[in-house]
Structure formats: structure tokens, C-alpha cells
Amino acid sequence: MSKRKYKGDNQSGKNHHRKPRGRTKPKGRQKPVTAEVTCSGLTKEGKGIVQWEGKKLEVEHLLPGETAEIAISKKGRHVHTELKRIIKPSEDRIEPPCVYYYECGGCQLQHMTNQAQTRFKQNTVDILMQPFRKPNPILTMEHPYAYRNKSHTTFGMNRDRQIIGGLYARNSHEIIPMDRCLIHDPKADEIAGTIKEILRTTKLQPYNEDTGHGFLRHVLIKVGKTSGEIMVVLVAASSVFPGKNNFVKALRKAHPEITTLVHNVNKKDTSMVLGDDEKVFFGPGTITDTLGGMEFVISAKSFYQVNPVQTEKLYDKAMEMADLTGKETVIDAYCGVGTIGLIAAKQAAKVIGVELNNDAVRDAIRNAKRNGVKNARFYQGDAGTFMVEMAERGEKADVVMMDPPRKGSDEAFLSSVVKLQPERIVYVSCNPETQVRDLEYLEKNGYNAEEIQPVDMFPQTVHVECCALLVRDQ
Known part of the structure; x- marks a missing residue:
């Protein structure tokens, strides 16, 4: 799809700002009016x-200090805005390197320099954490692209009945065809x-959400950044795989680097990607990767941080906050496959991991054995109930942790932490907004936030990770 340019020139006279793709005007929306506006700040x-x-409006892809022409339309009480052209651009504006940026919903900040992204995220966390203390400077990523070790591609048909694959458009289930x-x-x-090319040469059809017909829904790919191992998960609407042998043969011939291939079956009309049933076509059905000097087994359904480079920084900081001397008993709540708990076990007397997901608990036990960790135990169950019973x-x-x-x-879990009365709580969060709510509860119940460390785990997006240390009042 061709990309139109913004009409506004920057200070050097160059015209290099692409315009977001126009959206179809919804029924009932009034005819747009055009206005010249100046941006005063950014939303979260x-x-x-x-x-x-007299109204405060939000405009996608507009930066503080910029003057721009926007289109404004109303539908009932809702006001819709669209950026038409930049009249006076900010020094923080860059040309997004991704040609799909203005269509795809995956990234939100590619039109900003790395320095501007850092300021935006630091400011977001600083404002949220004002009731507690000033956060540390955010830990950034030196090379903030190609970091995701997990990717998810959705397949479908375009209007010409051609097979396409890509990501969903912003706020929709429209597939944006993309190669990269x-x-x-x-x-x-x-x-x-x-x-995608193999599908085009076979009779296999992508799944159609509207009709319920078709076979392949998604492809989930996980890459071990250290090990180089690759898992491909074919998420299909049926357990019957027509032409399976030819499909597998063609894929393995094109990509001998794939170490395992899994057929996952999801027959449900749901936004969940993976179904409950799966069959391994070849390989072990898992891959391995190294984190914190330890090797972890990763299955199709197991949670594993998507940015291993930044995860190392995050976990290093979490261990520093835990301040373990070899004498402590550590609870790893929401332990997943045991990453934090097993790393902590190297410096603690005993680690107890608790997790509701039984598959994850099995992976955690397997990871403990794989790394020769003998002072960690993992249990399936509700971590809050577990801690109340301990108390x-x-x-x-x-x-x-x-x-x-x-x-x-929730309050039930946090109250169980308070009942157990640990000296220190290390709270790792992928959503500082909900973390603030939880920190307020803990501070009201005898704990003080001693340190807050944001980490840019998801460059090019608005998301930010945050690690907080809480110490019990003496």
C-alpha cells in the first residue's frame, strides 16, 4: 500500500513525514471540520x-510543541480526531522505520526518537509513583529493535481471495499483510x-472468523536467543491436518534450523490464541534458553519474558533489591516456569514457588532439576491461600518476590502477604498503574517503598516494566 506524505514541511524545508492511512468514516458521524492546533503534552x-x-482532545502521532492540522468529527458524545499534516514538527519526530507503522497496532512510539521515548516513559512512571518516591532512571535498551523472542502471525484472505499473513490493525481484527x-x-x-507460501501451494485455507471455516488460524514462533533453538506452533481450527507430511517436509526443507514443530488445536470462538490440545510433529515440543546463567525449558504455553536482553537487567535489579545472604526463605509468587525463583535460589537458603497453572509448575520442577537446584520447591495452587496457611x-x-x-x-493476595510479614517484598510489574494501586495497599499495611526501578522492556511501545522494593516497618 502506498504511503502518502504529510504536507507540512519541517524547518529544513524537507517533506518527510508520512500520513497515517485514512479511516472509513463510521455511519452517523458528522462531517469533519479542520482545525489548526498545538500539542501541549502526551497521554499515557x-x-x-x-x-x-474549550475541549481537551487526543490526537494519535502528535508530539508536544508541534503545530498541526487535524480533522475533527463528532458521533454522539464521542469526538474523533485524525492528524492531517504537520505544520511545525518537533525535534523529537523521526520517520518511523516500519512501513506498516501507521496501520498496525503493535507499536505506538516509532515516530519518536529513542531519547524522546525514554523521557516519555520516565515521566509516565515518575508521575504514577509520586505518592511513594522518585524512581531511578529507566534502564534502556542499546539496540531497541528485533528484541521479541516470541512472534504471532495471523492468516486470512484478502478481497481478491489471496492468502495473507500479518498482524491486526489497530483496534480491529483486520489483518495488515506484512513481511517484516x-x-x-x-x-x-x-x-x-x-x-504463507506453502499455504498458497496447498489446499489448506486460513481460518475465517466470520464463517468458522478454514484450517490455519495463527502461527506462534518462539526463538531461544542464546540457544538458537526455534519452536513453530501451528494453531489450527481442526485436529485433522490434510497433507500434513508434505507440509512438514516443505517447511523443514526450507528451514532446517527449526528444532521443533507443534500442532495446536483451537476450536473455540475466542480471542485466546492457543487451544488446550496439541501434538508434537517433531522435536521435543520445547526449546531452551539461558537467563541469569541458568537454562530454562520453554513450552508453547509457558510464559517467558519476550525481551531476554532487558529481562537480564530487570532480574539483576530484582536480586539486588532482594539482598539475599544465603540465609533467607523466599516465596516466588506467580512463579510461572520458575525463572525468578531459580535465580534467587543461588543466593537463598530456600525458595518456595507457587503458581496456579499446572503446566507451568511442571516446567518449573523440570527447570530446577535441569539446573541442579535442590533448595527450591514448586507447588500448584493459589499463592495467597498458600501464604495464609504458612502464617x-x-x-x-x-x-x-x-x-x-x-x-x-487483588486485595486477598496482598492481605496474605501482609499476614506472612516478610521483611522485604520485591514487586515486578508489567503495568505500573495497577502496581501503584497495590503499593498503596502495602504502604497502608506496614510497608514502605524504598526503591523503584523502571525498565524499558518493550521499546517502540507505550508499555514499561517496573520493579519496586518494599521494606516492612520496624
Whole structure:
């Protein structure tokens, strides 16, 4: 698809700013009006803030200090904006290196310099954490592209009945055909492209969400950044795989570097990518990777941080905050496959990992054996209930390490931490907003935030990781 340019010139007279693809005007929306505005700041989603007729509006891809022409339309109480052209660009603006940037929903900040992205994320965390203390400077990534060790490609048909593969457009299930995502591992995108070509030469059809017909829904690829091992997961709507042998043969011939191939079956009408049933076509069904000097087994369903370079920095900081001397009992809540807990076990007397997902617990036990760790035990169950029962038995934990999902923890879990009364809590979060809510609860119940460390785990996006140390009042 061709890319139109912004009409606005920068100070050097060069015209190099691409315009986002126009969107179809929804029914019921009034005819747009055009306005010249100046951006005063950014929202937490990285959108520009402007004033128009006494209202505060948000404009995608607009930067502070910029003057621009925007289109404004109303539908009921909702106001829609679209950036038309930049009149006066910011020094923080760059040409996004990705040709799909203005269509795809995966990245939000590629039109900003790395330095501007760093300031934006630091400011976001600084504002959120004001009630507690000033955060440390954010830990950035030297080479902030091609970092994702996990990629997900969706397949479908275009209007000409041609097979396409790519990522979803922003806020939709429209597939944007693409050959390369710049934050993916390049080898993963190359393999996804080969699968698309194999589909075109066979009778296999992509799955159609609207009709429920078709076979292949997604391809999930995981790459061991250290080991070089590659897992390809074919997510299909059926357990019957027509022409399986020819498909596998063609894929292995094109990519002998693939170390395992898995057929996952997802028959449900759901936004979840993976289904419950899977069959390994070749290889062990897992890959391995190294983190913190330890080797971890990664399965199709297991959670593993997507940016191993930044994860090393994050976990190093978490261990520094834990301040282990070899005498402590450590609880690894939400332990997953045991990454944090097993790294902590090298410096602690005992580690207890608790996780609801039974598959992850099995992986954690396997990882402990693989690394010769004998002072860590992993249990399937609710970590909050587990800690309450420990407290009722009079058992103690010196450090609780927690890495909850984006929604954060609930009050039941946090109250169980308080009942156990560890000296230190190391709280790793992929969502500082929910982390703030949880820190407020912990501070009201006898803990003080002693250090807060943001980490840029997801360059080119608005997301930021944050690690906090809480120490119990004496």
C-alpha cells in the first residue's frame, strides 16, 4: 500500500513525514471540520493532547510543541480526531522505520526518537509513583529493535481471495499483510513468510472468523536467543491436518534450523490464541534458553519474558533489591516456569514457588532439576491461600518476590502477604498503574517503598516494566 506524505514541511524545508492511512468514516458521524492546533503534552497512551473549542482532545502521532492540522468529527458524545499534516514538527519526530507503522497496532512510539521515548516513559512512571518516591532512571535498551523472542502471525484472505499473513490493525481484527515486523526476531518473520507460501501451494485455507471455516488460524514462533533453538506452533481450527507430511517436509526443507514443530488445536470462538490440545510433529515440543546463567525449558504455553536482553537487567535489579545472604526463605509468587525463583535460589537458603497453572509448575520442577537446584520447591495452587496457611502454621518467609499479570494483584493476595510479614517484598510489574494501586495497599499495611526501578522492556511501545522494593516497618 502506498504511503502518502504529510504536507507540512519541517524547518529544513524537507517533506518527510508520512500520513497515517485514512479511516472509513463510521455511519452517523458528522462531517469533519479542520482545525489548526498545538500539542501541549502526551497521554499515557502516547497520544498528543490539544485544546479545541474549550475541549481537551487526543490526537494519535502528535508530539508536544508541534503545530498541526487535524480533522475533527463528532458521533454522539464521542469526538474523533485524525492528524492531517504537520505544520511545525518537533525535534523529537523521526520517520518511523516500519512501513506498516501507521496501520498496525503493535507499536505506538516509532515516530519518536529513542531519547524522546525514554523521557516519555520516565515521566509516565515518575508521575504514577509520586505518592511513594522518585524512581531511578529507566534502564534502556542499546539496540531497541528485533528484541521479541516470541512472534504471532495471523492468516486470512484478502478481497481478491489471496492468502495473507500479518498482524491486526489497530483496534480491529483486520489483518495488515506484512513481511517484516521490526521488533520481531527476523528469523521468525522469515519462517512465517515461508508458511504463507506453502499455504498458497496447498489446499489448506486460513481460518475465517466470520464463517468458522478454514484450517490455519495463527502461527506462534518462539526463538531461544542464546540457544538458537526455534519452536513453530501451528494453531489450527481442526485436529485433522490434510497433507500434513508434505507440509512438514516443505517447511523443514526450507528451514532446517527449526528444532521443533507443534500442532495446536483451537476450536473455540475466542480471542485466546492457543487451544488446550496439541501434538508434537517433531522435536521435543520445547526449546531452551539461558537467563541469569541458568537454562530454562520453554513450552508453547509457558510464559517467558519476550525481551531476554532487558529481562537480564530487570532480574539483576530484582536480586539486588532482594539482598539475599544465603540465609533467607523466599516465596516466588506467580512463579510461572520458575525463572525468578531459580535465580534467587543461588543466593537463598530456600525458595518456595507457587503458581496456579499446572503446566507451568511442571516446567518449573523440570527447570530446577535441569539446573541442579535442590533448595527450591514448586507447588500448584493459589499463592495467597498458600501464604495464609504458612502464617497460620507459624512459618516465616523473609522475602516475597511477586510478578503478577497486567491486572496486578487483588486485595486477598496482598492481605496474605501482609499476614506472612516478610521483611522485604520485591514487586515486578508489567503495568505500573495497577502496581501503584497495590503499593498503596502495602504502604497502608506496614510497608514502605524504598526503591523503584523502571525498565524499558518493550521499546517502540507505550508499555514499561517496573520493579519496586518494599521494606516492612520496624
